[in-house]
Amino acid sequence: MRNTIVMEKIQLVDLQTQYQGIQEEVHSSIRKVIEEGAFILGKYVKEFEESFASFCRARYAVGVANGTDALILALRAMGIGPGHEVITAPNSAAPTAEAIGLAGAKVVFADINPETYNLDTEKVKKAITSRTKAIIPVHLYGQPADMDAFKELAMSYGLRLIEDAAQAHGAEYKGVRVGNLGEAACFSFYPSKNLGAYGDGGAVVTNDPLIAEKVRMLRDHGRKEKYIHEIEGYNSRLDAIQAVILSIKLKYLEGWNEKRRERARQYDVLLSPVQGVTIPRVLHGVRHVYHIYAIKVENRDGLKKKLKEMGIQTGIHYPLPLHLQPAYAHLGLPKGTFPMAEEATSKVLSLPLYPEMRVEQVEAVAEAIRVHIS
Ligand SMILES: Cc1ncc(COP(=O)(O)O)c(C=O)c1O
Structure with a gap:
């Protein structure tokens, strides 16, 4: 590893x-929509x-206003x-x-x-009730x-299975792309996501024509025809300006x-020899798309502060698990209820990572961590 001194600032994400x-492409597409x-x-x-459905290798993608609405x-x-x-993970973004x-x-x-920071199936099984x-x-x-x-759990208990794929555009599980691993997959196009709009955006991806049709109605005031509202819905349409931006970016997504x-x-190579740093564990047969590269360290806040001083x-992601957030105090789940999620939230640190990041920048970050930790 080179003994690099950090001279330039390294951002967590660099959208510029x-x-x-x-x-050029973006400006001319936006102009076209406006004209x-x-x-x-x-x-x-x-x-x-x-094109997003085809990227996901699924039948339908329905554009909505954001990932939360999806x-x-x-x-x-x-x-x-x-x-x-509905059962989900306590170490996710609040919208889940x-x-x-x-x-x-x-x-x-x-x-x-x-190890993976993803929901534990055994724990999910224990949380299932008649409701x-x-x-x-x-x-x-x-x-x-x-x-x-x-899938096995959902089948044996007759449950619906929805993927929160907000951070996983293009990820794969045993050769199957995210978007086909449940009955519906929900994506966010928040600007910093792997596929990010220049504003809010989201999509529901599914192979089920009934789900696709229902989401299409729900996003547009519960209608199929202009003045016939079959159900009460929402105004949650994907903006056309965001759609053209997303179409441009989608062409580059595989490469990114x-x-x-x-x-x-x-x-992985630079940090795995560093004592005290746990690099991400990737499951066998999985294509991880690294929306976030998170390491686990004991003195996370100390390391974070030191790295900040070095630019x-x-x-x-995320500092406080959801069951300990004020919004979920009414659930009465005190500290200690989900020890694994609580441990992760106190030790994970997301390192700078974006497609345009240069090799020397990764080396500089890894070196700064090595020097601080040892
Ligand atoms: C895991 C997860 N789920 C849901 C969402 C919600 O997406 P949005 O911010 O587009 O509403 C996000 C993004 O913040 C997310 O990271």
Whole structure:
């Protein structure tokens, strides 16, 4: 490892460099939408939906306003609501749990596998009650959850299975792409995601024509025809300006994911010999797309502070597990309820990672960690 001194600042995510490479295409596409006045749904959203479905190797993609709505609409399309329980992970972004509550159901948390940070199937099994209607495994950081085990569980207990794929565009599990590992998969196009819009956006991907049709209705005030509202829905349409931006970025996504994977491998090689650093554990047969590269260290906050002083920005995904958030105090789940998730949230540190990151930048981050830890 080179003895690199950090001179330049290294950001956690760098969207500017990516933008510089695609700005001409982006500007002319946005201009086209404005000149044509094709702002809401229409051909540009449809074009993106078709290409995103094909990227996911699935039949349907329905564009919605954001990833949170994708989850709400998928739950509602499956008839999940009041009186039902839905099991998910406590170490996810708040929207995973929030969507369950907003659909009218009760969120039930289960602990995670301490090595992959994804939901533990055995713990999920123990959380199933007569009111349980669905499981939402989160493909955290871009690594698919152990979906064979979840499918088996869903089959034997008659539960619906929804993928929270907000961080896993293009990830694969045993050769099957995320989007085909449950009945519906919910994606976010939040700007920093592997496929990110220049604003909010999301999609529900499914192979089930009934779910696709229901989500399409729900996102547009419960209608199929202009003035006939069959059910009460939402205004949760993917914006056409975001759709054209996403269509452009989608062409590069495979390459960007590969770059992320290369940089992650480089971190693996440089950090695995460093005592006190646990690198991400990737399940056999899984294609991890590294939305986030998170290491586990004892003195996480000390390391974070030190790296900041050296000009290296890091992140924490997530610092406080959801069951300990004020919003879920009413569930009465004190500290200690989910020890694995609690341990992870106190020790994980997300390192800078983006497709345009240079080899020397990865080396500089790894070297700074090595020097600080040893
Ligand atoms: C795991 C997970 N689920 C759901 C969401 C919600 O997506 P959005 O921010 O687009 O509503 C996010 C993004 O923040 C996420 O990371």
